[in-house]
Amino acid sequence: MQETLVELRKQGRIADTLLLLEHTPVITLGRNADAKNIVDSRSPWSSVAIEVFEIKRGGDVTFHGPGQLVGYPICDLRGFTPRVGAVEFVRRLEEVLIRACTEFGIDTKRVPGLTGVWTNPDEVSEKKIASHRRPHLARITSHGFALNVTPDLESFKMIVPCGIADKAVTSMEQEWSAWKTRRSERN
Amino acid sequence: MENKTLGKKLEMEAVSHAITRQLAKSLDADIVAGIAGKSIEVQSY
Numbered sequence: 001m002q003e004t005l006v007e008l009r010k011q012g013r014i015a016d017t018l019l020l021l022e023h024t025p026v027i028t029l030g031r032n033a034d035a036k037n038i039v040d041s042r043s044p045w046s047s048v049a050i051e052v053f054e055i056k057r058g059g060d061v062t063f064h065g066p067g068q069l070v071g072y073p074i075c076d077l078r079g080f081t082p083r084v085g086a087v088e089f090v091r092r093l094e095e096v097l098i099r100a101c102t103e104f105g106i107d108t109k110r111v112p113g114l115t116g117v118w119t120n121p122d123e124v125s126e127k128k129i130a131s132h133r134r135p136h137l138a139r140i141t142s143h144g145f146a147l148n149v150t151p152d153l154e155s156f157k158m159i160v161p162c163g164i165a166d167k168a169v170t171s172m173e174q175e176w177s178a179w180k181t182r183r184s185e186r187n
Numbered sequence: 188m189e190n191k192t193l194g195k196k197l198e199m200e201a202v203s204h205a206i207t208r209q210l211a212k213s214l215d216a217d218i219v220a221g222i223a224g225k226s227i228e229v230q231s232y
Contacts, residue, residue, distance in 0.1 A: 018210060020203045020222045069202055073210065073218075080214055092213045099213075100205040104195050149202050150188065172197055176190055 005074045006142050016075040023064035027052045027159060030059035030133075037061040037160040050158065059115075059134060060163035067151030067171070072144040086137050097130045097147055106175045117147075119170055127170035128161065148172065 001019075008014045027038060027050055037060055038052065050063075064070060073093065077084055084092070094110055097117045101108045108129055111118045117130035133143035148171035156169040188197040195201065200222065207220040 015219045016214070016216055018207055018218050018220045020199075020206070020220060022199065069199055069206070071206060075214070075216075075218075080216065084214070093210075096206060096209040096213050099209045100202065103205045103209075104197065104202070105190065147202065147206070149199060150197060172202070173188055176188065176197060180190075 002072050002074070002142060006140050009074050009076055009140050012076075014074075016073070016079065019072040019074065021070055022066050022068060023070055025050045025065040025155065026063070028062050028064065029054045030061070031056070033060045034163060037163050038158065039160065040158050061159045062131065062146070062161065063155050063159050064146060065151055065155050067149055067173075069147045069149050070144055071147070073141050075141045077139055077141060086141070089141055090132060090134075090143070093132060093145055094130075097132075097145065100147070101129065101172065104172060104176070105179060106172055114164070114167075118167075119175055125168070127168045128164075129170050129172065129175065131161075 005014065005017055005019070009017065029035070029038075029052065033054075073089075075089070077086065077089060094117055098108045098110075101117070101119075106119065106129070108117045108119050109126075111126050115134065116128050116132060118126040119129050120126045130145060130147040132145035136143060148169065150173040151171055153169060153171060153174065161167075161169050189195070190197070203220065203222045207218055211218040
């Protein structure tokens, strides 16, 4: 479906489009993935192994599943004034995710040297709340992002997310719970 | 899940709207969002 929409956008038959969806549980391996970063592909909810797919994107291993909002912006970069390049588009996408989290009272940021959107104001133990694919130089964007809204975070224990072993994964739900705890401790 | 202090519900649809609105604003463009099988249209502002 995504490829069809990219083609339609290329032909100018549809407007800039944002697909938003939840995947069924799946582990994906990018072109640069290290298979060792799959710790255990058995589902935490059952003994059934979750499907593992090798896909065209760059990057390492990722988990997608219910409670995670996945978005695929299908935009014609030539249509923006002033012009927006692929790298700038991804930078804006990060900013969009940061601002969307802010709407829900969650402070997030970029971390120098790492892709994605990260929580935690204390500058020490950042946790990843959203990830995105690396930009590629195409006129029509199709690289996606994934924002953890209410996923079961146990799922991410099946993998070393994005191959980064020393950083945890979080969700908007978990950050809300932490926010409520901090607030009740203050009062 | 509801945060009464913020007056927000943490629902996929609400987050989807927030992202679409912010993307339209960031690009200063009209973005058509297809959310989980049903279509909605979001205008830029």
